[in-house]
Structures are given as structure tokens and as C-alpha cells.
Amino acid sequence: MTGTKSAPDPCRAVTLQSVNKSFGVGETFIKVLKDITLDIKCGELLLLVGPSGCGKTTLLSVLAGILDVDDGVVDVFGSRLDQFSQSKKTDFRRNSIGFIFQQYNLIPTLTATENVAVPLIVNKKPYDKALVKAREYLELVGLGDRADHFPSQLSGGQQQRVAIARALVGEPRLIVCDEPTAALDGETGKLVMEMFRKVALSPERAIVVVTHDNRIFGYGDRIAEMLDGRIIDVRENPEHL
Amino acid sequence: MIRIAMKMLMGDRAKYFTLVGGLSIVVFLFIQQGSVFCGLIGRTAKPVEAIGAPIWVVDKNLQVVDEFKGLLDTDLTRVRSVEGVKWAVPLFIRQVTVRLSNGKFQAVRLVGIDNATMVGRPPKILEGRIEDLNAPDAVIIGKAEMERLGNPKIGDTFEINDRRARVVGIADVPRDFLSNPYVYATFDRAVQYTPRERKLMNYILAAPKDGYTMAQVLANIRKTTDLAAYDEDGMRWLTMNYYMKNTGIPVNIGISLFLVFLVGMAIIGQTFYAFALQNEKYFGALKAMGTSSFTLVKMIVIQSLVVGVIGYGIGVGMGTMIGFLAGPNAKLAFYTPYQLIYISFIVTILICLLSSILSIQRVLRLEPAVVFRG
Ligand SMILES: Nc1ncnc2c1ncn2[C@@H]1O[C@H](COP(=O)(O)OP(=O)(O)OP(=O)(O)O)[C@@H](O)[C@H]1O
Ligand SMILES: [Mg+2]
Numbered sequence: 001m002t003g004t005k006s007a008p009d010p011c012r013a014v015t016l017q018s019v020n021k022s023f024g025v026g027e028t029f030i031k032v033l034k035d036i037t038l039d040i041k042c043g044e045l046l047l048l049v050g051p052s053g054c055g056k057t058t059l060l061s062v063l064a065g066i067l068d069v070d071d072g073v074v075d076v077f078g079s080r081l082d083q084f085s086q087s088k089k090t091d092f093r094r095n096s097i098g099f100i101f102q103q104y105n106l107i108p109t110l111t112a113t114e115n116v117a118v119p120l121i122v123n124k125k126p127y128d129k130a131l132v133k134a135r136e137y138l139e140l141v142g143l144g145d146r147a148d149h150f151p152s153q154l155s156g157g158q159q160q161r162v163a164i165a166r167a168l169v170g171e172p173r174l175i176v177c178d179e180p181t182a183a184l185d186g187e188t189g190k191l192v193m194e195m196f197r198k199v200a201l202s203p204e205r206a207i208v209v210v211t212h213d214n215r216i217f218g219y220g221d222r223i224a225e226m227l228d229g230r231i232i233d234v235r236e237n238p239e240h241l
Numbered sequence: 242m243i244r245i246a247m248k249m250l251m252g253d254r255a256k257y258f259t260l261v262g263g264l265s266i267v268v269f270l271f272i273q274q275g276s277v278f279c280g281l282i283g284r285t286a287k288p289v290e291a292i293g294a295p296i297w298v299v300d301k302n303l304q305v306v307d308e309f310k311g312l313l314d315t316d317l318t319r320v321r322s323v324e325g326v327k328w329a330v331p332l333f334i335r336q337v338t339v340r341l342s343n344g345k346f347q348a349v350r351l352v353g354i355d356n357a358t359m360v361g362r363p364p365k366i367l368e369g370r371i372e373d374l375n376a377p378d379a380v381i382i383g384k385a386e387m388e389r390l391g392n393p394k395i396g397d398t399f400e401i402n403d404r405r406a407r408v409v410g411i412a413d414v415p416r417d418f419l420s421n422p423y424v425y426a427t428f429d430r431a432v433q434y435t436p437r438e439r440k441l442m443n444y445i446l447a448a449p450k451d452g453y454t455m456a457q458v459l460a461n462i463r464k465t466t467d468l469a470a471y472d473e474d475g476m477r478w479l480t481m482n483y484y485m486k487n488t489g490i491p492v493n494i495g496i497s498l499f500l501v502f503l504v505g506m507a508i509i510g511q512t513f514y515a516f517a518l519q520n521e522k523y524f525g526a527l528k529a530m531g532t533s534s535f536t537l538v539k540m541i542v543i544q545s546l547v548v549g550v551i552g553y554g555i556g557v558g559m560g561t562m563i564g565f566l567a568g569p570n571a572k573l574a575f576y577t578p579y580q581l582i583y584i585s586f587i588v589t590i591l592i593c594l595l596s597s598i599l600s601i602q603r604v605l606r607l608e609p610a611v612v613f614r615g
């Protein structure tokens with residue numbers, strides 16, 4: 001497609017073309033995304049960085065199909081989200097998107113395993129089967145021994161790993177993370193990012209991580225920098241070439 | 242999702258117990274107030290049940306069994322000659338005053354039953370024999386409220402209108418609304434205990450002949466005598482309706498029930514709402530992860546229904562336990578008809594569903610995009 005210099009990629013995860021997004025009307029009207037054009041490839045971990053209020057979370061929400069755009073093309077694995085109805089977007093999110101939040105958002109009354117199983121259960125997988133698969137993913141993030149712990153019994157880093165397992169368990173093709181390390185100390189943050197690269201990244205999948213945290217910039221394949229609603233720079237990370 | 246909804250609900254013990262406990266108390270109060278109402282109203286008809294006759298023939302203007310509207314001897318003869326009437330006997334029920342041996346006075350319900358047939362006699366004799374009622378001055382008294390007569394024993398005497406009455410038996414008679422003791426005597430004797438009047442009897446008890454339906458016989462009596470005639474149930478309802486219309490009981494209990502409903506709504510609604518607010522974050526995350534609004538609403542409704550059913554079970558259990566502990570002949574008027582059990586179930590479910598409406602509204606309005614906001 002247009003806007004990128006690289007040769008046509010057999011797998012393009014996300015294509016954004018001239019995307020605009022504004023909030024409010026009249027006095028409160030503000031334009032948050034201005035003419036955003038961006039491609040995200042399969043198998044890459046893209047970092048979205050920039051100062052507070054520049055529109056990172058808004059862009060991430062658009063990619064994930066939880067915010068509508070004013071105009072422009074939002075294509076995620078061939079699905080034109082900008083043309084989808086709300087219920088189609090709900091189905092799309094259920095099948096194709098993994099979410100990781102700054103505040104983990106684990107349900108406090110569910111154990112680690114049950115929390116991980118939630119996306120499967122939402123997808124109507126039988127409860128017991130969902131739990132079995134959830135345990136496998138907990139093992140994958142190194143928390144096999146914490147399967148029956150409640151979120152309140154886990155450290156922040158452990159909770160975020162549970163959240164990673166939850167984002168992965170449904171085998172979504174796109175994983176979106178908003179400030180996944182902001183609530184963690186430096187070392188734990190790095191551990192979480194290592195885990196992203198090790199267990200989450202795969203050739204059919206793309207990961208988008210919004211972050212402020214320059215300590216983790218090294219974990220991205222590419223870094224897209226935003227300023228005031230625009231993408232001002234996309235640079236490759238030589239470490240991962 | 243239902244399992245998850247249940248875990249979300251029951252995981253928060255404090256809120257869960259508040260919800261179930263609050264609802265149990267509401268249901269309990271509802272059953273309790275309702276049963277007191279049914280018990281009180283039911284008691285107004287107890288005299289009818291205690292007499293126990295298939296057909297009651299009464300003055301056309303009679304409104305309630307406790308009222309005295311005399312009939313003539315000729316009325317009795319006319320009823321006896323109505324087509325389909327097997328037998329008809331006179332009955333006499335009046336409130337009279339008894340002078341006790343300690344000089345105190347007590348109102349009693351004097352029942353004068355037909356000398357020969359003893360139709361209308363007490364349902365069950367506990368002490369003594371019904372035949373002894375034919376002895377001079379003989380009366381049989383009901384056990385309920387007997388303490389008001391100073392707990393007399395067989396052989397004891399008291400005065401009714403300056404005439405001697407001697408206790409020859411004690412009968413099992415249900416407590417009634419007026420809470421006056423029952424005193425049974427033969428018809429002739431009962432007449433002597435009351436001031437002289439032209440009209441002596443106030444009821445004619447009758448039965449239908451074989452081959453005639455109750456409805457036919459009642460219609461025949463009404464048509465040919467210009468008196469009113471009821472079957473036992475009709476007589477009971479005549480009385481109960483009178484008390485419902487002419488006393489403050491329905492209004493008072495109605496207000497109580499309404500208050501219980503409001504308090505229930507307030508407690509359950511508020512706790513549910515707090516519960517929903519607290520879970521909004523997670524509902525938002527679930528929505529982002531692709532849970533449909535319909536599924537979330539279903540989760541909330543199921544949560545509220547589970548609380549409803551459990552709270553209802555406990556509340557009904559506690560409510561009916563009172564009636565059970567008190568027993569059928571207790572001072573406490575308490576009767577729980579099955580309709581009340583149904584109604585309180587509907588009320589419970591109503592409370593729960595109404596309380597969850599606010600939460601449902603919030604979840605429907607919830608933007609999945611809020612999940613990324615701190
Ligand atoms: N629902 C909304 N209604 C109105 N304005 C909004 C809404 N969501 C975001 N904005 C505005 O859009 C702008 C971009 O917000 P966004 O959350 O995308 O920024 P961000 O880059 O993620 O910032 P931060 O790094 O602080 O998280 C901000 O000015 C914000 O106030
Ligand atoms: Mg943000």
C-alpha cells in the first residue's frame with residue numbers, strides 16, 4: 001500500500017491511512033489524531049511513544065477496535081474496522097485482539113488461572129477446557145506455581161504476567177498494550193518486556209506497546225513517535241534487525 | 242460467563258452477605274406481615290368454621306357472622322319446606338356478658354345449638370361429653386381464651402345474666418378475631434341466658450338433599466324465602482370481606498408491606514449499585530475483550546436473580562418458621578397461604594430486577610475505551 005518504502009509484505013498486520021479522530025463538540029472540540037498513516041507488519045513489536053496527551057492511547061484504542069474514527073482507513077488483518085458495526089467490532093475484538101492494561105485489570109475475585117481463562121470463556125469455550133488451557137499459558141509466563149493465587153496475592157510484575165497470559169490465551173493476532181510497565185519498577189518492567197518478545201511474539205502476530213518508559217525502548221522492533229496527534233517519526237531498532 | 246458472574250458476586254463476601262441478608266430480612270418481613278394479615282382476617286371467619294354447617298341461612302342484610310339479625314320461627318319452617326333441603330335447624334350466636342365468681346365481667350360468644358341434633362356443636366370435645374349439655378345449667382366452653390373465664394374446670398360455675406351456668410365440658414375451638422371465649426349451650430338454654438326478645442334464633446343451619454347441588458339448594462332458599470343463604474365458604478368470605486372493608490387492617494398492613502418493599506428496594510438497590518460501580522472496571526475490560534453488552538446484562542441479571550432466590554429461600558424459611566413455632570392455636574394470628582409465598586417470590590424478583598436496572602444501564606453505556614484510562 002502507499003506510504004511505506006518497504007517492498008510489499010506478505011503479511012501486513014495493520015494499515016492505517018489518513019486516520020482522523022476528534023472528541024467533543026463546540027468549545028470542547030479537540031482533534032486528537034491528525035492524518036495518521038502507519039503500517040504494522042506481522043511478527044513485529046512496535047513501540048508507540050510520545051509526550052503525554054499526544055494521542056497514543058487514542059491510537060491504540062482505534063487499532064483495537066474500541067474507538068471509532070472520524071475518517072480514514074483502519075485495516076487490521078484485512079478487517080476494515082472503520083466500516084464495521086459495533087457488534088462486528090465486538091466479535092472482532094473477541095477473536096483477534098489481546099489486551100494488556102497498565103493497571104492489569106485482573107478480576108480480584110478470580111484466581112490467576114480463572115483470570116487467564118476469561119477470554120476463552122467469553123469465546124464460549126467450556127469452562128473446564130478453558131481452565132486447562134489457561135494453566136498452560138500460566139506455565140508459559142512462569143507462573144505455574146501461582147495458578148490458584150488471587151491477584152491480591154501476587155506482585156505487580158506477577159499480575160502483569162498473568163495479564164500477558166490472559167492476552168495470549170485466545171491466540172489473538174494483534175496484542176495491544178497501554179503502558180504495561182508504568183506501574184512496575186525498572187527490572188520488573190524489563191522482565192515483562194523480555195517475556196513479550198519471548199512468548200508473545202510470533203511471525204503471524206503483531207504487538208503494539210504504548211509507553212513513556214525509555215528504559216524499555218530497546219525491546220521494540222520499530223519505534224513510532226507521536227507528537228500532538230501526528231506520527232512524526234518511525235525508526236527501526238538496529239538491535240532487532 | 243455464568244460461573245464468572247457467580248464468582249464475581251460471591252467473591253466479595255461482605256457485599257454478598259449484605260445483599261442476601263438484606264433480602265432475606267425483607268422477604269421475612271413481607272411474609273411475616275402478610276401472614277399476620279391473613280391470620281387476622283382468617284380468624285374473623287373462625288366462628289363459621291367452628292360451627293361447621295353446609296348451609297347458612299341468614300337475614301338478607303346480615304353483613305358479618307358477629308352481627309345479630311334475628312330470624313322468625315316461621316323462617317325455619319319455610320326453609321325446611323324448600324325443595325332440596327335435607328334438614329334445617331336453628332342456631333343462636335350472641336355476644337353476652339358473663340359474671341365470674343371473682344365479680345369481674347367478661348364478654349363471651351354464646352352459641353346455642355339445636356337441642357335434638359346438636360348441629361353446630363364444637364368440633365372436638367377435649368374433656369367431658371357432648372351429651373352432658375342436656376343436663377340442667379350445662380355449658381361447654383372453648384379452650385382457647387379460656388383463661389379469660391379464669392380457667393374453669395368441669396363442675397365450676399359462673400353466671401350469665403344472673404343465671405347459673407355449670408361447665409360440663411371443654412372443647413377445642415379455634416381462636417377467633419374478637420378473642421372472646423366460646424360458651425356452648427342447648428338452644429333452649431341459650432335463649433334463657435339472654436334478654437327476652439321476639440326473634441330468638443339468628444341462623445338456620447341446613448344441608449342439601451342427595452341429588453341436589455349446593456348451588457341449586459342455595460338458589461331455591463333465596464328464591465322461596467327472601468332470606469340470604471351461603472355455603473360455608475360463602476359465609477366465611479362474607480365475614481372476611483366485611484372485616485377487610487370495615488377495619489384498618491388492610492390499610493395498615495398494606496402500608497407495612499409497601500414500606501418493606503421500599504426498604505428492600507433501597508437496601509438491595511444501593512448495595513447492587515455499589516457492587517456494579519466497583520465492578521465497572523472489570524466489566525469495561527470484559528467489554529473490550531469482546532464480551533457483548535447482552536452477555537454482560539445477562540451476568541448482572543443472573544447475579545441479581547441468584548441473590549433473589551437465595552434471599553427468598555432464607556426469608557421464606559424464617560417467615561414460615563414463626564408460624565410453625567407458634568402453632569395453629571397460638572395467640573399470634575399467623576397464617577401463610579401458598580398465594581403469599583408466590584406473591585412474595587414475585588415481589589422479591591421484582592426488587593432484584595428493579596435494583597439491577599441502574600447497573601444494567603451503566604453497563605450498557607459503558608464505553609470499552611475506558612479500559613485504557615487510569
Ligand atoms: N473520551 C475523550 N473525550 C475527550 N477528550 C479525550 C477523550 N479521550 C482522550 N481525549 C483527549 O485526547 C488527547 C489524547 O489523549 P490520549 O489518552 O490518547 O493521550 P496519551 O498520549 O495516551 O497520553 P498519556 O501518555 O498521558 O496516556 C488528550 O488531550 C485527551 O484529553
Ligand atoms: Mg495514554
